[in-house]
Amino acid sequence: MLESTVAAIRPLDEAAMAAARELQGRLTKPAGSLGALEPLSVRLAGLAGACPPPLPEPAAVAIFAGDHGVHAQGVTPWPQEVTAQMIANFLAGGAVVNAFARQAGASVTVVDVGVATPIPGADEPGDPAGPRLVAANVRPGTRDMTVTAALTRDEARAAVETGIRVAGELIDAGAGILLTGDMGIGNTTPSATLIAAFSGVDAEAATGRGTGVDDETYARKVAVVRTALARHEPDPADPLAVLATVGGLEHAALTGLILGAAARRVPVLLDGVIAVSAALAAAAFAPDAVGAMVAGHRSAEPGATAALRHLGLEPLIDLGLRLGEGTGALLALPVVTGAVRVLHEVATFDSAGVAEK
Numbered sequence: 001m002l003e004s005t006v007a008a009i010r011p012l013d014e015a016a017m018a019a020a021r022e023l024q025g026r027l028t029k030p031a032g033s034l035g036a037l038e039p040l041s042v043r044l045a046g047l048a049g050a051c052p053p054p055l056p057e058p059a060a061v062a063i064f065a066g067d068h069g070v071h072a073q074g075v076t077p078w079p080q081e082v083t084a085q086m087i088a089n090f091l092a093g094g095a096v097v098n099a100f101a102r103q104a105g106a107s108v109t110v111v112d113v114g115v116a117t118p119i120p121g122a123d124e125p126g127d128p129a130g131p132r133l134v135a136a137n138v139r140p141g142t143r144d145m146t147v148t149a150a151l152t153r154d155e156a157r158a159a160v161e162t163g164i165r166v167a168g169e170l171i172d173a174g175a176g177i178l179l180t181g182d183m184g185i186g187n188t189t190p191s192a193t194l195i196a197a198f199s200g201v202d203a204e205a206a207t208g209r210g211t212g213v214d215d216e217t218y219a220r221k222v223a224v225v226r227t228a229l230a231r232h233e234p235d236p237a238d239p240l241a242v243l244a245t246v247g248g249l250e251h252a253a254l255t256g257l258i259l260g261a262a263a264r265r266v267p268v269l270l271d272g273v274i275a276v277s278a279a280l281a282a283a284a285f286a287p288d289a290v291g292a293m294v295a296g297h298r299s300a301e302p303g304a305t306a307a308l309r310h311l312g313l314e315p316l317i318d319l320g321l322r323l324g325e326g327t328g329a330l331l332a333l334p335v336v337t338g339a340v341r342v343l344h345e346v347a348t349f350d351s352a353g354v355a356e357k
Contacts, residue, residue, distance in 0.1 A: 001161045002240075002256075002285075008263035009286040012046030020045035020052070026348040036314060037339040040294065044340055047265055047291055052343035056177035056267055056336050059106035060170040061097065061326045062257055063090060063181030064163065066114030066249035067141030069150065070228075071186040075221045076210060078185045080141070081117050086183050088120040090325075091131050097181060097325035098131065104333050106179065108326075109134060111166055113159050114184075114249030116141035136162045138249055145190065145228045149245045156244035156252050163256020164263075171264050177336065178261045178268045179296075180275040181326030182250050188301060191277040193225045193246040195303040197234040198280035199310040208273070208301035208322075239284035247281070254278035259285060262292035269336060271329040272299035272321065276307040283311060294336055297321055297328035 020042040025031055032038060044053045065087055071080050089095045090110050093102075101108050108131035112119065115137060122133060138158045142150035151159070170178060188210035196206040203225040209218050232245040243252045255278045261268040262282070270279055270293055282289045295308055298315040300322040308315060316332040349356050 001164055002157060005164050005259050005263045006286045009259065009288045011288050012043065012291045013049040014046070016049050016051050017042045017046040020343060023051060023343055026350070027342065027346045028349055028352050029346070034342065036316065037335070037342065040336065041339040041343050043291065044267060045343070047267060049265065053340055054176055055340050055344065058175060059104060059177050059179055059333055060175035061101055061106050061108045061179040061181045061330065062166050062170065063097065063108065063110045063183055063326055064113050064250040064253040065110060065183040067116035067184055068186040068190060068248055069142045069144035070146060070189050070224060072144055073146055073220065073224050074217065075189045075224055076186045076213065077217065078211060080185050083183055083185045084115050084117045084119045087112065087115065087133070090183070091121070091133055093130055095325060096323060096327050097330065100327055100330035104330050106330060106333065109166065109170065111162065111253060112137050113162050113253045114138055114141055134166065138162070142248055145193065145246050146224055146231065149232065150190065150247060151244045151249070153240060153244045156240055156247065159249045159252035160240070160243070160256035163253035164260040167257045167260025167264070171261070171266050176266065178257060178266060179326050179329040179333065180254055180257065180268065180271045182254065182271070182274040182324050184248060184250050187248050187250060187274055189221055189224055190246055190248045190251060191273050192221070192303045193228050194242065194251060194277040194280060195307045196225060196229055197242050197246060198236045198284060199306050201306045203229060206303040206306060208303060236284055239281045243281055250274065251278045251281070255281040255285070258282040258293065259289055262286065262289040266292065267294055267336070268292050269294045269296045269329040269332060271296055271326050272324050273301035273304040274324060276304050276311070279311060280307050296332035299328065
């Protein structure tokens with residue numbers, strides 16, 4: 001499945017992009033007056049192979065959840081059980097991601113790809129119209145990457161292919177855009193390690209304070225990232241091995257979601273640092289996958305900026321967010337929709353009878 005998905009990813013359609021640029025030039029507005037929305041609309045036309053491209057709706061958020069063996073190194077003060085507890089909160093509709101999803105009219109799918117502890121209420125019937133849980137646990141959390149590889153190669157592949165399957169299911173159900181979400185206590189540490197491995201930045205430049213850790217814990221996080229990089233010497237030319245040695249199950253699944261969306265020519269709106277670290281892995285598998293990626297926001301985590309720079313993506317909004325869950329992507333969703341709606345609904349100078357300069 002992974003190989004066939006990667007093989008299906010193609011470059012953006014140049015003819016559709018040229019048509020979108022030409023149309024932008026004829027709309028009743030000064031050329032370039034919509035700033036970043038104009039090249040975004042052009043890129044989405046190239047992804048769809050049509051001008052104008054389809055409106056990116058309905059939207060579907062996929063939250064991949066997993067736990068991390070590196071938690072044992074004291075990289076976060078939060079207990080590991082919070083991952084499962086927050087999943088229960090997602091399913092009950094009580095998290096920030098749920099509030100933003102309701103505002104945006106987006107569906108929420110939570111995927112247990114590697115949670116280590118039981119999810120409260122997971123066996124109870126939920127609201128059919130509410131968030132749904134997909135049970136796809138590859139293993140109960142990763143191993144400690146400072147001691148051994150976080151995952152075997154087969155486990156990493158299974159998680160990537162879970163993400164590909166979820167992407168396909170959501171698109172088959174009608175989703176016009178996918179949004180990345182994540183949950184996993186301690187997951188900013190493997191994110192930083194992935195970013196350092198793929199982008200080449202130093203461990204300190206890739207590592208942030210996550211949930212707001214103190215100076216002592218931050219120094220420990222940086223040391224853990226350095227230790228993992230030195231132990232495994234991950235080769236960015238082998239992205240599956242990088243995910244296996246220093247990644248997380250949710251990172252691998254998000255990589256698959258991005259690849260699956262790119263193969264189907266559907267945009268994927270990236271959230272924060274966990275998403276962009278997975279996006280680096282997706283780009284290593286298939287450089288043309290970047291064409292399907294839209295950077296929703298600039299996470300407060302420094303590694304996110306390094307990753308976006310490496311991908312050549314500019315974030316749509318910058319609000320200092322560092323929550324994850326898919327929250328920043330949901331806030332950016334109206335911007336993406338607006339960029340496409342302009343091509344559908346704004347009159348041209350000729351059709352409106354407006355004189356050009």
